[in-house]
Amino acid sequence: MEGGNLVRVKLGKRIISGLALAFVFCVAASANAAPVYVGGCGTPSYTTIQDGVNHAVAGGIVDVCAGGGSGSGGSYPEQIFINKRLTLQGIAVGNANQAVMVSPAGGVVANTVSLSSGNPIAAQIWVHDTTAVSITNLVVDGSNNGLVGCGVPDLIGIYYQDASGIMNHVVTRGQTAVPASGCQWGLGIFVQSGTSTVTHNPGTSTVSVLNSSVHDFQKNGITGNEVGTKLTVTLDQVRGQGSTTGAAENGIQLGFGATGKISTNTVIDEVWAPDTSSDTGDAAAGILVYDAANVSILSNHVGNTQFGIGVVGDGSFPADNATISSNTLDGTLIFDGIDVCGSSGGTISSNTIAGSTQSGIHLDGTCAPTASGGTTVDSNAINEGCAGILNNTAGNTIAATNTYYNVVNTTLAADTCTLPVIGGDISRIQVAGSSEDTARPHPVRP
Secondary structure, three states: OHHHHHHHHHHHHHHHHHHHHHHHHHHHHHHHHHHHEOOOOOOEEOOOOOHHHHHOOOOOOEEEEOOOOOOOOEEEEOOOEEOOEEEEEEEEEOOOOEEEEOOOOOOOOOEEOOOOOOEEEEEEEEEEEEEEEEEEEEEOOOOOOOOOOOOOOEEEEEEEEEEEEEEEEEEEEEEOOOOOOOOOOEEEEEOOEEEEOOOOOOOOOEEEEEOOOOEEEOOOOEEEEOOOOOEEEOOOOOEEEEEOOOOOOEEEEEEOOEEEEOOOOOEEEEEEEEOOOOOOOOEEEEEEEEEEOOEEEEOOOEEEEEEEEEEEEOOOOOOOEEEEEEOOOEEEEOEEEEEEOOOEOEEEEEEEEEEEEEEEEEOOOOOOOOOOEEEEEEEOOEEEEEEEEEEOOOOOOOOOOOOEEEEEEEOOOOOOOOOOOOOEEHHOOOOOHHHHHHHHHOOOOO
């Protein structure tokens, strides 16, 4: 019996020790999962966002206190990098509910380079070589960045580089030169894949941008470039500067081998002021898919642009099989509501298009010798324009279900259309001619 009691005592001690050790592990795990704070509204607290990121465990949370920074108005004047999975989020403090990152007092500086060109980039938030990074309820303001002229780093508000995650309810604004210039840089949000500058291995980026506001950028609002990038853009508001003499803006761009889906966004006010129908320059676009295949563009509202939705292939990468459906386009100044050029296959269906100067839908033959055509166009409603549909590529199916209202021509087998003179008003004349054959939305590739 004594031997049996001894065995039971030893076994009991082992069980208790095991339970105690498990309890220690659980406590440690709970402690590791606890958030860190930036700005003094909780503990542990750090004075800068970068300090908070540095001290957070992988998979942890960094809470940025609204109104708690050291900058003017309680902002956070810094550039940061994130290279581990975590959640970065602004949190309310009392009635304050705006956590704002701004440019450092001395201006922004280059902190990485582009994976496509090697050109210097000044990213306000640089997320790289990691996965599952969530950024939410945070304003990234590029004002007072100190960048003047074109021979400077490319300013980007939030840059996911070989990194994946979600941006939800973020704001980017003011990613422009000071004063705004015609330089082809200044991006609100940029997602890119390529050979990592850190690991030197190929990387990919799968990113969703949701419920966010992107405005007052110099070149592009939301951009996803390069093979390996998959970008989903949903329920965002993207607003350009309106009529500007700076860069020809694009609201949302997928390009250079990227893939993705653009749905249920509002994109407005991309207008490059110097461009006219007789100008050969590059025009601004609401949504631009450039050398990117199998992209879905669904249920967006695009207004006050020079190209509404453009799908363009130049042969470097295919731009085929786009699905453009259930979008609303209004006020496409100078050119086309939907322009598909150098792209084969795909569908353009159930879109509502009003007020396009040239055409509601242009099946564009000016991107030859890139193969194009074979697109199905059905159930679109087109109101006002020189042409309902310009069809100048081969093998397209123009269904009888398309409806036309107040257009000069329902369909034309051409790439150009000329409005008639009405009441002697020659200012209304829009002659596409050879210039419109070469006018294109201008993509950006940092």
